Amino acid sequence: xxxxxxxxxxxxxxxGQWFGSSAGEALRAARVVIGxxxxxxxxxxxxxxxxxxxDGPLGEVLxxxxxxxxxxxxxxLLASGDPGFFGVARLAHARLxxxxxxxxxxxxxxxxxxxxxxxWDDAAVxxxxxxxxxxxxxxxxxxxxxxxLVSPAAPPEAVGRRLAELGCPPREAAVVSRxxxxxxxxxxxxxxxxxxxxxxxxSVVLLVAPGAGTPPAxxxxxxxxxxxxxxxxxxxxxxxxxxxxxxxxxxxxxxxxWDVGAGSGSxxxxxxxxxxxxxxxxxxxxxxxxxxxxxxxxxxxxTVVHGAAPAALAGLPDPDxxxxxxxxxxxxxxxxxxxxxxxxxxxxxAALDRAAAGARRLGRVVQISVSRGVPTGDPxxxxxxxxxxxxxxWGPG
Numbered sequence: 572x573x574x575x576x577x578x579x580x581x582x583x584x585x586x587g588q589w590f591g592s593s594a595g596e597a598l599r600a601a602r603v604v605i606g607x608x609x610x611x612x613x614x615x616x617x618x619x620x621x622x623x624x625x626d627g628p629l630g631e632v633l634x635x636x637x638x639x640x641x642x643x644x645x646x647x648l649l650a651s652g653d654p655g656f657f658g659v660a661r662l663a664h665a666r667l668x669x670x671x672x673x674x675x676x677x678x679x680x681x682x683x684x685x686x687x688x689x690x691w692d693d694a695a696v697x698x699x700x701x702x703x704x705x706x707x708x709x710x711x712x713x714x715x716x717x718x719x720l721v722s723p724a725a726p727p728e729a730v731g732r733r734l735a736e737l738g739c740p741p742r743e744a745a746v747v748s749r750x751x752x753x754x755x756x757x758x759x760x761x762x763x764x765x766x767x768x769x770x771x772x773x774s775v776v777l778l779v780a781p782g783a784g785t786p787p788a789x790x791x792x793x794x795x796x797x798x799x800x801x802x803x804x805x806x807x808x809x810x811x812x813x814x815x816x817x818x819x820x821x822x823x824x825x826x827x828x829w830d831v832g833a834g835s836g837s838x839x840x841x842x843x844x845x846x847x848x849x850x851x852x853x854x855x856x857x858x859x860x861x862x863x864x865x866x867x868x869x870x871x872x873x874t875v876v877h878g879a880a881p882a883a884l885a886g887l888p889d890p891d892x893x894x895x896x897x898x899x900x901x902x903x904x905x906x907x908x909x910x911x912x913x914x915x916x917x918x919x920x921a922a923l924d925r926a927a928a929g930a931r932r933l934g935r936v937v938q939i940s941v942s943r944g945v946p947t948g949d950p951x952x953x954x955x956x957x958x959x960x961x962x963x964x965w966g967p968g
Contacts, residue, residue, distance in 0.1 A: 577602065577644040579636060579667055581654045583676035585751025587613025594674035597647055603639055605632065606649025613752070629659065633666040640667070652750075653678040657698045657720055680718045683747035683775040686757050694718055699725040708733040711742065713824040713848040715780035723772040730776050731765030738850050738888070740843075740872035741781055748774040780847040781870050795841070801863040802835035808896055811941045812919060812961045813838055819917045819965040820892050822846040829854060829890045831880050831906060832897020836864040836873070842894075843871035849892075852876055854883050881905030890914060900928050907932060907967075915968040919961055926962035933966035 580597035582589050587610070589595055598604065604611070608624045625632040632648075639646050653675040654660040660673050684691040695714040697707040700722040707725075711717045711734055721727050727746045734742070739762050746758040748771040758770065765776070794814035800807060808816065816838060822828070825848045830839035833853035843851040851873035855861050861877045868875060876883055880902045893906045895918035906916055916933060920926040930936035939962075942955035 577640040579640050580647045580672040581650055582647055582674045583650050583652050583654050584610055585676050590676045597674055601647035602644040604647045610649040637667055652676050679750050679775050682750050683777055686747050687745055704733055711778045715847040717778045719776040721772055721774055721776055726772040727770040727774050727776045728768050731762055734762050735766045742778040745777040746770050746774050800835045800837045800867045807835045808837055812939055815963055816917050824848045826891030827888045828892040831895045833864055834860055836867045838894045839873050840867050840871050843873045852887050854880055903932055913968050917965045919963050929964035933964045935966050936962055936964045938962050
């Protein structure tokens with residue numbers, strides 16, 4: 572071992588370009604520059620006198636870095652993008668100890684979102700590089716905006732195929748490949764096209780739910796007024812009742828939700844917007860209501876099922892959450908027979924006898940009476956107009 576060990580700097584690159592004067596100084600001062608052949612080939616002439624290609628396993632590369640450092644050489648290790656962001660810095664610190672100097676470039680995720688002109692401070696970032704693909708894909712179901720780091724063993728199309736198998740709701744997909752290089756490219760499409768394609772594994776895959784990262788459209792929120800939805804006169808779950816029902820549903824990040832007897836689809840629409848990782852199915856038998864339902868659910872990713880329950884439920888995946896806005900005891904029994912363990916059913920009734928039957932099966936009930944203020948002849952005065960009381964039953968979870 573040398574009297575004085577050398578230093579180790581990790582420099583992030585994009586297309587052979589480092590970022591910041593300190594990164595350039597580290598490259599110029601290094602006795603040896605170690606990196607993948609594609610990184611070394613992109614470096615401008617004169618950056619370092621000695622370069623060593625290191626395309627083998629990372630553990631072997633770090634052993635080589637350690638040996639040269641211990642021999643007194645100042646070493647510069649090249650990496651892609653930000654070495655501290657799903658990069659080599661974590662393993663290098665564990666292998667080489669403290670004293671590393673890291674000079675990051677912008678992360679590949681930041682540059683990928685920049686290509687689409689999108690912010691990414693609200694994005695989930697997951698890696699399928701050297702890891703099981705399934706957790707990364709399930710993160711896509713749970714979050715409206717996700718970046719997936721891929722690899723030759725798990726290329727972009729593999730992400731698309733697994734998402735299709737999991738029944739992923741509509742997502743806008745983008746594959747940004749060879750970031751910062753001459754062969755850089757951007758592809759955009761949907762999950763089905765992603766699954767059917769063939770892409771460079773040196774890519775970042777972005778998956779964004781419709782409307783994610785943009786201000787909500789007017790009228791999309793929790794417990795919207797009835798005027799926000801096309802509906803038959805009076806045949807819609809009132810905003811106040813809808814707010815209570817959504818609270819009782821306790822929407823999960825993932826899973827399946829049925830809205831049975833969906834009518835206008837106001838409940839289904841708000842569930843889909845509030846929890847975009849849910850697969851939402853809105854079941855309705857009336858053709859005229861189905862037309863309005865499709866209009867109200869446009870852009871939410873919810874699926875409209877035209878048919879009468881319980882028969883129309885036969886082909887649907889078992890639910891984790893169910894809202895029953897129409898139908899009698901037969902429908903409720905059918906729903907409960909399919910409910911997954913730990914699931915919750917919320918049902919609303921205007922008639923006392925149906926509410927009593929629902930409460931016996933679900934275990935809990937509350938009656939909601941709402942009086943809304945309406946103007947009187949005096950512009951400064953209001954009177955209270957009572958809405959019909961509604962019973963909300965819920966259980967078993």
